[in-house]
Amino acid sequence: MRVTGLIPARFLTLTSHLVLLISVLLAREENVLACLPVDYTEMEYRRRDGEFLGGLIAGVALIALEFIGFITGVSMFTGLASLVCIL
Template sequence: MARVSGLVPSRFLTLLAHLVVVITLFWCRDTNIQACLPLSFTPEEYEKQDIHVLPAITEVTLFIAVFVLKKKPF
């Protein structure tokens, strides 16, 4: 049986930490959007900043596609 090196667990922990941070950001998305706007903002400004969240949604989708659906040769 092959020995597991330190690189595999550290890579897994890094990917897991990234996933947790992204999930937390989406969970508090409304608060994060309001934090980047001035105290008095219009609904149009809010919608514009909300659209900027789209690349993060794409990143999560790609993350899941690459690391969960990836076939590993045995």
């Protein structure tokens, strides 16, 4: 069996994406404040925070789903599937 670089590259991209999402989640308040105008209301803050948190949770859930597919081998050894996931 010939070893290619797709499996390690896919694992590294999945892991780095998960780490980045968790880092952004931990710095959520600063990121939400950065996208608000200088004079914002509490309602605007809550709305943006909810949108931001929803997007982050969806991203973490989808990365977890992709990790499950990768670890179980469903798409680990398919070269085309690995390449698409890396891109």
